[in-house]
Amino acid sequence: MIYWQLFIAFFIPGILGYGGGPSSIPLIEHEVVGKYGWMNTQEFSEVVAIGNSLPGPIATKMAGYIGYEEAGILGSIVALFATVAPSLIMMIGMMAVLMKYKDAPEVKNLTRLIRPVIAILLAFMTIQFAQESVAGIGLGSTIFLMVASLLLLEKFKVHPAFVIVLALIFGAITG
Amino acid sequence: MVERLTSKDTNVHPKRVLHRNIGLAFFRVGMLGFGGGPSSIPLVHLEVVKKYKWMDEEEFGDTLALANTMPGPIGTKMAGYIGYRVAGFWGCINAIIVSIVPTVLLMLLFLGLIQAYKDIPWVQNMSAAVVPVVAVMLGVLTYDFIKKSSESFGWLKALLLLALSAVLMEVLHIHPAIVILGCIIIVFLPLLKRRKKE
Numbered sequence: 197m198i199y200w201q202l203f204i205a206f207f208i209p210g211i212l213g214y215g216g217g218p219s220s221i222p223l224i225e226h227e228v229v230g231k232y233g234w235m236n237t238q239e240f241s242e243v244v245a246i247g248n249s250l251p252g253p254i255a256t257k258m259a260g261y262i263g264y265e266e267a268g269i270l271g272s273i274v275a276l277f278a279t280v281a282p283s284l285i286m287m288i289g290m291m292a293v294l295m296k297y298k299d300a301p302e303v304k305n306l307t308r309l310i311r312p313v314i315a316i317l318l319a320f321m322t323i324q325f326a327q328e329s330v331a332g333i334g335l336g337s338t339i340f341l342m343v344a345s346l347l348l349l350e351k352f353k354v355h356p357a358f359v360i361v362l363a364l365i366f367g368a369i370t371g
Numbered sequence: 372m373v374e375r376l377t378s379k380d381t382n383v384h385p386k387r388v389l390h391r392n393i394g395l396a397f398f399r400v401g402m403l404g405f406g407g408g409p410s411s412i413p414l415v416h417l418e419v420v421k422k423y424k425w426m427d428e429e430e431f432g433d434t435l436a437l438a439n440t441m442p443g444p445i446g447t448k449m450a451g452y453i454g455y456r457v458a459g460f461w462g463c464i465n466a467i468i469v470s471i472v473p474t475v476l477l478m479l480l481f482l483g484l485i486q487a488y489k490d491i492p493w494v495q496n497m498s499a500a501v502v503p504v505v506a507v508m509l510g511v512l513t514y515d516f517i518k519k520s521s522e523s524f525g526w527l528k529a530l531l532l533l534a535l536s537a538v539l540m541e542v543l544h545i546h547p548a549i550v551i552l553g554c555i556i557i558v559f560l561p562l563l564k565r566r567k568k569e
Contacts, residue, residue, distance in 0.1 A: 212551045216409040216445035218512060226547055238502055245501040246481045248508060252401040252474030253411070253446035260475030261482060272475065280467060283443030284451040288463070294437050302558050303440045308523045309554045312532040313540075313547065315516035318509055320541055325506035332499040341503040350511060363504045364497045371496025 198267045199274045205232060206259045206278035214310045217255035222317030224258055234266055237328045249357035255279050333367075341366065389458050392423055394469045397450045401470035404446065415449050425457045446470060 205227035213220030221244065229240050247257045256279055263275025287294065297303060329338040341363060348354040348362070396418035404411025412435065420431050434456075438448040447467055454466025488494040521529040539545045 208548050210443045212442055212548055213444070214442050214551075218409065219516075220444065221509075221512075223547055238498065241502045241505040242482060242485060242498050243478075244508070245505050246478060246485075248505075250474055250477050250481070251404050252477075253404070253444050253471065255444040256447060256471040257474050257478050260471065261478040264475075264479060276471060276475070279444060280447045280451065280471070283441045284448055284463075284467075287437060287441050287448055287452055288455055291437070294440055295433065297440065299436070300562075302562050306555060306558045307439070308520070309532075309558055310551055311516050311520045311523070312529060313536045313550050313554065315513055315520060316533055316536040316540060317547055318513040318516060319537075322506050322509040322513055325502055325509060329499070329502040329506060332502060333496070337500070338503045341500060342507050345504040345507045346511075349507065356508065359504055360501060363500045367497035367500030368493050370500070371493035 199271065201232060202263050202266060202271055202275045203278045206263070206275045207282060209255065210279045211282050213255065214307050214314075217253050219310075219314045220255050221258070222314065222321050224255070224262075225321055226317070228262055234262065237324060238332065241325055241328070245360050245363075249360045333370075337370065386458075390462065390465055393454055393458060393462055393465050396423060397454070397466045398469040398473065400446070400450070401474055409445055411446050412449070415446075415453070419453055425453065 206224070208227060209220040209223035213223055225240055228234050229237060235243070243258055243261055247254050247261075250257060256276055259275040259279040260272050264272035267274070326338065326342070329341070333341075345359050345363065348359050349356065397415075400411050400414045400418060404414050416431060419425050420428060426434065434449065434452060438445055438452065441448060447470060450466040450470045451463045455463035458465070485494070485498055489498065517529070517533065520532065523529075524532065536550065539550050540547055
């Protein structure tokens with residue numbers, strides 16, 4: 197049962213996440229936190245944070261880890277398979293047909309049309325994480341950490357892994 | 372030329388060399404690509420076109436365009452397809468395993484460490500301090516998606532689509548999968564109708 201749930205939880209983001217792994221993060225959250233309740237927001241944010249700090253494709257890092265947490269090695273394999281296999285099999289199998297449509301305006305329109313949907317999912321996740329943070333470490337620390345990380349990430353172009361390490365140090369000192 | 376090369380490495384089967392190269396190429400892509408699949412595409416290009424010359428520029432461009440027409444993580448689609456194209460089924464499996472397994476193991480290691488010490492108050496505080504940073508990362512990603520939406524639709528239409536998505540998913544609580552399926556139908560319906568007429 198858990199394997200089937202894991203398969204569905206990662207199959208849906210895998211088959212609907214247009215625009216690569218990052219756009220499937222809110223879809224994964226919807227399944228893992230919202231639908232199945234395998235993790236709370238803070239646990240999920242740890243997964244996103246560590247996932248963002250480590251190299252490699254983000255969707256498979258999340259699937260592999262969450263699958264393992266829920267149902268061990270087999271769970272990990274099931275979640276990874278559900279993430280990777282459907283779109284890859286479609287791509288290899290439908291190669292000839294797809295080649296004809298790769299420049300079709302419909303394909304580009306689809307990615308364009310799905311963008312606002314993903315934007316809203318991401319926006320509400322952002323709000324949810326900010327609220328969670330205020331509940332956890334208070335308003336002052338939240339504002340400080342958000343402003344500091346925004347400046348470091350966007351203005352000074354500091355690597356995400358380094359920003360996460362700084363946040364961990366801040367947490368260790370103030371805790 | 373090929374024969375000379377293989378006879379020099381008498382112990383090494385050419386197929387094995389190919390698999391070792393696929394393994395090395397996608398291991399490097401996986402371990403050096405920070406920021407998820409989309410940001411690792413230049414690394415894939417470097418290995419596949421520049422270093423091993425498995426594809427020329429045009430074929431790589433076509434493969435990338437093709438991968439973009441499909442949903443799902445882009446990094447593994449590229450790895451799997453190129454592995455398949457270069458060395459068949461096992462090439463595909465090889466490329467996928469080397470690009471995902473090492474990083475999943477790293478995830479288990481780091482998150483395992485956090486889990487193991489999570490009852491110590493200052494460790495708890497460490498993981499709580501990560502939440503606002505992730506909120507910022509997600510906020511930046513949100514901004515990128517909104518900016519790209521307004522670039523392709525114009526501000527007014529983009530705002531309308533954003534508001535519509537917000538109402539559907541956050542007010543009416545329709546599952547995102549249904550909303551995205553709706554988008555797919557809206558986009559492809561005219562295409563199907565046109566084909567029927569022709």
